[in-house]
Amino acid sequence: MKKLLTFGLLFVLVFSLVACSSNSSTSGDEGSVEKKTEDDKELVIATGADMVTFDIHDHNTTSTEAIHVNMFNYLVKRGEDGFDPDLAESWENVDDNTWKFKLREGVKFHNGEELTADDVKFTLERVANDNKLLEHGNYSQIKEVKVINDLEFEIITHQPEPALLNRLSRLGSGILPSKYIEEEGWDKFLENPVGTGPYKFVEWKKDDRVVIEANSDYFGEAPKWNKVTFRAIPEDSTRVSELLTGGVDIATNLPPSDWERVKDNEATEVAQGPTQRVMMLVLRQTEGHATSDPKVREAIDLAIDKQAILDSLMEGSGTVTRTRVTPGNTGANEDLYGKTLYDPEKAKQLLKEAGYGDGLELKLSAPNGRYLKDKESAELIQAMLGEVGIDLKLEFLEWSSFADKYASKSFDDMFLIGYGNSMFDAALALDRLSSKQAEGETDYNNPEVDKLLEEAMSNMNAEERAKQYQKAQEIIAEERPQIYLYQLDAVYGVNKGLNFEPRLDEMLYVDDITVK
């Protein structure tokens, strides 16, 4: 008896441990964080993954770029409407293949060197020519950079490139100090990177932190913070705990389960905004797959209550959509955005018409842990399809295995994936549905879509080009080679003393973050 009592006691111990932490959520008195105040000139931001590299051409990671933007400048910036000057003061389209730029005067790198057109040539030609670089594919359109004088240069493309400015406003075009790199070598640069941005590099402790400090020589508005630290905290609950205890001021990728806690806490709040990432089901239309029947595809679309997924898994954040090209991208079809279809009765009807009245078995492959709530979404989709008589077999794959299968195009009926778009242009978003690219994956083949995409690719008339893409999106929405579920929101936990606006591109421009 005495022994049983002991075990009882032990369990009480464990439970009480749990209980005290759970009670806290209701008391709203969690953590010890205080509001950020004016005189605090240091900012700490927690991200889910460490920065990958300082080689701006050799990664394709949004969270890395989010840090880089504080140290490097692009030639142009995406603005509210079109593009704003950044390092380039002005530009013009000389002919279909030639763009002429003029640099801002008096821009200095962190090591004191002046920015010249040679630096631009060095930077862009490196990424355009070196096929080992991960960003090469996005810049190989550039044939050469012609230096006219210290501040003027021309970019010549192989083919007419309507999306050139998009390309110049993203990670590959952060201008690098050519002299420094040529003299000291890449290794030195990677250890001690130099840019033109408002903040200078201090240290990078891998898998721990990146520290940057104010660049007093910055050409633009003076930096607002003395020192900014980006901490890599992969475990969600740890990141939240750091926010709640004041260890960090902003935490990215806040898991939905913790939003309440962050909101309830006196000194923290939740900030959220749309991102470029759209979750979708990709369906195979190859002969022999039930999904080759458009009615089945429509039924699947109609059977899934996308809003319910958002409500139950993401606390309602995120936006349903019927297109992948969301607002903020060139060529977005806003008519399809914010819309969703849900009609399980009709779905059943369609299945019956397609000859699957007695039920249908399909297989869905999904990654586990790659996207916010990917596993749970798939499980809910399974339940929803079950309602209309589709028996969905789930195959979950850890990301590297998923990526393997993705690369070899060996998924079965459907897979769940979330595509981003760092180009802010419909070209990249829809490219995968051209019959050439789709072969072996969706086997989607619509000559009309092919034609629209091909023409738009090199159409220098922006308006007409947008129209072509919008038309393509309409067709795709009807034919459903991909069933769009929703656009994901980025959710941040933020100290209440800060003004923080999430950006569509998920960049963390620290000078946009201010003390209230």
Add this chain to the structure above:
Amino acid sequence: MSTSLLQIDDLKVQFKTGEGVVPSVNGVTFSVNEGETVAVVGESGCGKSITSLSILGLVPSPGEISGGTIKFGGKDLLKIKKRELRKLRGNDISMIFQEPMTSLNPVFSIGNQIGEVLRLHQKLDKKQALNKAVEMLDLVGIPDAEKVVSRFPHQLSGGMRQRVMIAMALACNPKLLIADEPTTALDVTIQAQILELIKKLKTDFNTGVIMITHDLGVVAEVADRVVVMYAGEVVEEAPVNELFANPKHPYTKGLLSSIPNVDQVVEELGTIEGSVPNPLNLPKGCKFNPRCPLATERCRKESPVLEEVGPAHQKRCFNV
């Protein structure tokens, strides 16, 4: 006779095991006088070792002393405080064990282990203790004592280790030495050396000795008085010459006749049939009755008591 040093009265020890309570020692009574060697003889499992361990309160768990008294110097060792008992251990009463190999701690040097007792009971400092340890090793006939003090037990032979044990036991000049089968693990030639040593030390220091053994040869060599135990009880007690010349208990007789004699050859050895009873399941009546050639109906029903059969000679048997 000289004065009584130790008096054990009606000692009872039992073990509580998963299979029930096992009586190990069941009402043992005997005494030891100053300068006297009392041999306790019996086969394995008769409770002789447990009796000796009871004296120092070292009965291993789950054993416990459930009755009786052990008087030493007027005090009942079973009643005094642990602290007082500890002061007696190694000081007034010390013990040597059967296995000199395992009775010494392998990780400490000989000097350390002997010195430990001296520092504890005689409050010597480290250096004095070491000197005294060398002295003691000399005394027990260890050559090169200065070197041996810094050695470890595994570097010594069995006989040397037993000498070390004796040196350790005698370091504080105890009044009573309990030797629990001190020579069983040794070769005959070494056994003879150790027995000689114990005899010599006994006369030199007038120490009372309890010699636990199963070997009647050893008994005949060293004992003044003999206590024969069987199944947790004393079955016979007598002065050594009397016991060998005139054994009264059938068990004692059987034991004596079963020893092959190196001096004369007999065609067939005397035997005691059967084997020692299971302590969990002791026979009714006289514990020896299932193996006794003389057993009667009475022996199977009643337990005999220890009775006087001659001067200082007692037996536990109904037959005359």
Add this chain to the structure above:
Amino acid sequence: MRMFSRIEVKKELTLEETKTDKKAYSLKWLKVLLNSKTGTLGLIIVVFMVLMAILANVIAPHDPAQTDVVNRLVPPVWAEGGNPDYILGTDNLGRDILSRIIVGSRVSLLVGISAVFLAGAIGLVLGLISGYYGGFFDRVIMRTVDAFLAIPNILFMLIVLAVIGPSLMTLIFVLGATTWVMYARMVRGETLSIKERDYVRSARAVGAKDIRIISRYILPNIISSFIVIATLNVATTIILESSLSFLGLGIQPPDVSWGLMLSDGREYLATSWWVATFPGVAITITVLGIIFLGDWLRDVLDPKTKTN
């Protein structure tokens, strides 16, 4: 953790033959079992868990995969806001935690037991060869064992699972393929020591062949230590599986295991404690039961401490 040490007693007591027939003999086992309270508790827990796994589909009150979006994160029935339909509450998809624990016991125990079986089989064979025959094989096997021991289990599994992709079968395979070394070492050691015993000499003396010596003399005498280690390893394996789940490499949904529930539930530790706590408690109780049972088995199966 030997609860009762009988060795000291044995030294003093040479036991005579006991007049027991078969029935009394088996009763004695039961008596010994009941005498060890922890052993009894261990056995009860393990039997309970195994029954639960076998009867999972019958006793689970809900379909463990049935989501209920309205009743998400319902606390257990005794807490504020509890729903009597869901005794231990629901998880973030509104699935019944009790049912998932009941059904999860299947995979958890299956993984634990099969992996141990696999590892045990490999380890037993290699250990026997290594220990009995010695020589070149012994050296190769032992260096391989050293190599495996130098790579942490979890790392090994991490790499393999990331490569092959986690599934029930690969999980069992990998757990088995990494833990066999412990058995091989133990079996080899025991074999080496038993090989030198008099009863093996006695077998040689009557002319027994190697195969007979291994099967009748060595194997039966190591099997008890083997069973004890294997038993305890079922517990270790269950825990390892949960760590793999944390790394996303454990059991994959729609299968459910305690480790997966625990790992998935960690996100809710601060807000909905029941999601992760109950599978954690299930693991703890099972591990406790297995350890107690293992300790008891060690006592009973060891011929030295064997009941009479």
Add this chain to the structure above:
Amino acid sequence: MKFLIKNILRIIPVLFIISLIVFLLVRVTGDPVSLMLPETATDAERAQLRESLGLNDPLYIQYFTYLGDLITGDFGESFRYNQPALGLVLERLPASFGLAFASMLVATLISIPLGILSAIKRNSFIDLFITGGAVLGKAMPNFWLGIMLILLFSVQLNIFPVSGTGSLMHFVLPAITLGTAIAAEMTRLIRSSMLEILGQEYIRTARSKGLLEAVVVNKHGFRNALIPVVTIMALQTATLIGGTLITETVFSWPGMGQLLIQAVNLRDMAVVQAATFIIALLVIISNLLADLAYRYLDPRIKYD
């Protein structure tokens, strides 16, 4: 000295086998290319990258190339960092080593007194409590314990920092997290080792000398019980380092564990190989040190 040389020589075949295991583990994998490129990359881009990484050679050629490089200490370049893999691993070694050391310290501090106590008070309430605690410590997965500790000691009580490195305080929670399972194992081990030692005859001898029970237990008992414990502690090194994989992730500790997990996920083979190799070497070295300690603790071996 002779002992050392012989042991070091014996490591060589082990290292060889490890290299084979590691190579097979890593190379039989799929290809890293699909992970290095975004979801939207084209087939041509993939093929190009594969060729440039030398992944099209036959397996055995890749192994010999790898073995040759290995002997010269070249583990290849990390795909992720574009730096020599060995350097990356060695850079992280101190952090992991520090954590492992602190955890071992915690484990030792917890397990020695508890193990001895439960051995002395065998079958008592205390013993049972410690035993139960050990089982609980063993049954609790690292990540769960880590998160719980953060919630309790950082978020609730605000005693220790949540994560990261920097001060001694940062060590406390991760070290407890990692040390607990080891402590549980060691407590059980010390208990049984102590129990065995306490049943030895020289303990009876020590008692018969009249020594205080505390001296008997701590001097005569523990010193002997320590001998097997040291060996097991060394065997725990592998478990310990394995544990850092998870603990480091929970506490965002910038050690080898995090590096490894990410490297595995990204199929950064060079780093995986280098890290596995270095870890194996560490384990082997710690076992060697344990052997030395063993020889020091047990004069039966030392003086032979």
Add this chain to the structure above:
Amino acid sequence: MTQVKEKKKTLLKVTGLKKHFPVTKGFIKKETIPLKAVDGIDLEIFEGETLGIVGESGCGKSTTGQMMLGLLPPTEGTVTFEGKDLTSLSKEELRRLRKDLQVIFQDPFSSLNPRMTIEQLIGEPLKIHGVMQGKQLRNEVIRLLKTVGLGEHHLKRHPHEFSGGQRQRIGIARALALKPKIIICDEPVSALDVSIQAQILNLLRKLQKEFKLTYVFIAHGLPAVRHISDRVAVMYLGKVVEVADRDSLFEKPIHPYTEALLSAIPIPDPTKRKEHKLLEGDLPNPSNPPSGCRFHTRCPYAQEVCKMKDPELTEYHEGHKAACHFPLQQ
């Protein structure tokens, strides 16, 4: 006895037998120094007799026994059984020879497989050699059990249910099963209680008469050896120092070691207490034995020559040989 001996047939003969063990030292890695457990002995065992081999621990008597059985390959020398050299036999031939050569071990607790029943244990030799099976086998096992004083009701029991003496009886029954010609008794009574020793010794003698067995009786207890042996060989540090008929050895020992050994035995008669001729010091380390006569370090009669020269085993009387430079009686 001497007259009859001429007719006696040599059953087992060992010549120049040596066994050196590599001693493994250290925890992980071993360094090897050969331990010369047996260092060149010659012995003959005649049909129907009992040869006692005595000596203190470490003298190599058990190793000799194992080599006689063919369980341990000798480093040098031969063991000839009925004219066949055991060392040259193949594994299979040796296995078949086992029928004739059996052994009884010292420790009855460790020499019986704890996982087998008595029936299996005693029946096993018969089964292995395909002598009999089934009902016949069982009857034979029962007969053997009765021969050693146990009963049919013991068949299904396991060794741990028996006392030491009973186990030794089981060991004897197992050895007897194949009707061997010779049984090597390796300290068969030294682990037993005094009252049981006599039972086993009596049983062994009874069986010898009944089955015309030849025994090699290895022991360290001289009284038992005297009781059971016809001839006795005394070993010291891997060598035979004296071998003779029982009575002549015990009454007129030639070697000083034998004399000392005899003197050291405590006599179970308190009236005969005597001064023992004590030997000095301990047994030297067998891996590094003294030069010359190995006994010289402890011998009261040792001279310079003893340190230099190893004495040969010389016959002093009919069948009484000793290896000493200064024999006590001639």
